[in-house]
Amino acid sequence: MWTLLLLLLPVAAASGWWLAKRDDKRRTRSGFEFSSHYFKGLNYLLNEQPDKAIEVFIRMVEVDSETVETHLALGSLFRRRGEVERAIRIHQNLIARPTLSLQQRSQALLELGQDYLRAGLLDRAESLFQELIERNEHVGNALHLLLDIYQQEKDWRQAIASAKKLQTLFGEDTRGMVAQYYCELAEQALAGADDRQAEQYLRQALDTDENSVRASLIEADMARRAGDYKAALRALERVEQQDSDFLPEIIEPLRDCYSRLGREADMVDYLRRLSSQHKNISLMLALADALRRQYGDAQAEDFITAQLRNRPSVRGLDHLIEVKLSHADAEVRDNLLILKDLTSQLMCNKPLYSCTQCGFAGKALHWQCPSCKRWNTIKPLQGVEGD
Ligand SMILES: [Zn+2]
Structure with a gap:
């Protein structure tokens, strides 16, 4: 009081x-x-x-x-x-x-x-905010509050309409947000097994925001499910231009596509180029894996050791130990296992993603921050410590 x-x-x-x-x-x-x-x-x-x-x-x-x-x-x-x-x-x-x-x-x-x-009386709140907009009073505030309601209700069509109004009337850049709403609609369509509708939403997402990584990832998923691995690769390879921070997200699907197409050697080349242009430990480790499969343990070990010298990281070390473990004799193996235990412990409590706005950190990728509710603010971590 x-x-x-x-x-x-x-x-x-x-x-x-x-x-x-x-x-x-x-x-x-x-x-x-x-x-x-x-x-x-x-x-x-x-x-x-x-x-x-x-x-x-x-x-x-x-x-x-x-x-x-x-x-x-x-x-x-x-x-x-x-x-x-x-x-x-x-x-x-x-x-x-x-x-x-x-x-x-x-x-x-x-x-x-x-x-x-x-x-939580969302219907009543909604009609009041709409009344204000009709009367041309507090329009900006009312639109933001309506957005809040539509997001809670997952009414993405209405959310798109309000966000677009904010852009036209007040010049707020809501493109990234609107693209996310289209992606939400695409996910809903996919849940209802309506692939054609989902494709349309994804196109609208990319028309609104050409850097929508999420749209590319969903498109790649759909193409893989349909068995069109070339189309999936095209969608995945867009991510480098869209937002290179998200490159770790494409590694798994990329591996799947290249291996189904029987083009592992191309994958090594692609990862080598990405890895040389973007300092990212996930990419480095993916390349090490690809080298190991393609050319054997010795190549992978040399590569990781050289990388670790330039950029020490727990994850890199952990990976090196894993490669070495596969061909170590009994005595060395015991020592390596102790080390491996240590690196695993160091990594297991580390968050993989964090919000660039409020600092929220977690192990799952959210397109909307669960803490500050902003869109497109959560990124994969890639610092030496984070990785
Ligand atoms: Zn946040």
Whole structure:
């Protein structure tokens, strides 16, 4: 309760300052009433009786419609504290006042919509935000809040419409987000075994954002399932231009495609080129694996050892031990196993992905950060430590 009180004090001070600015006659008439009610309300808050305090504040609106700002502040404070029902009561009461100016009413509607959103009453929140957009009030805020609702409901078509409006009306770059929504739609279509529809969504994703790695990965998956490994390779090879940070994601499907096409030697060449242009331990290890399969253990060992000298990494070391283990005699093998145990332990608690915006880290790739809810901010880690 103390936090709420402390937060309200500036509101009280600001109201006092504002009252002082009014002409003398009005100040004596309405200013006195304002403060007596106000402090009565504060007193209830102080005594941890928020419902009685709300009664007082609600009566205040009847006395003086210019205390609306205080109500708005109080309502949003209750919401931020998680006391959503109280926030809703305050804002609903405000909206019911016939004396409210248009601007105050739309502000109260925006607040009430956010209360509903917080309370999980998504339908009610949605219709309030749509009303605001129709009336051309708080359009930017309302669109962002609608996006929040549509994402929660996984209503990607509506999300696309709102995000596109944000781009047209306010110049916000929502292309990356919209492409993700199209990818979500493609995944839904795939879940319903509608491959043709999925292809259309993927095309729309790439039309919106040509750097949509996710669209390329889904396209490659679909092509592999259909047995078209050449098409899958074309989709996978796009990722280098789209966002080279995601190259570790293409290694497994790439290996599958090249091996089904019987083109392992081409894979070595491709990985060699990628590895020379992008400093990435996952690529280096994939190349080591390919070398090992193609030319044997000795080649792979030499390659990893040379790489480790340039760029030491636990994962590289772990890999080298694994290659050595395959042809070690019994005594060396015991020692290697101890080392391998150590490197495995060092790696097992390391996150593989992290959010570039909020620092969230985890072992799975999310296209939308579970923590800050932004899209396209999670990347595979590739530092020496991370790998
Ligand atoms: Zn984040």
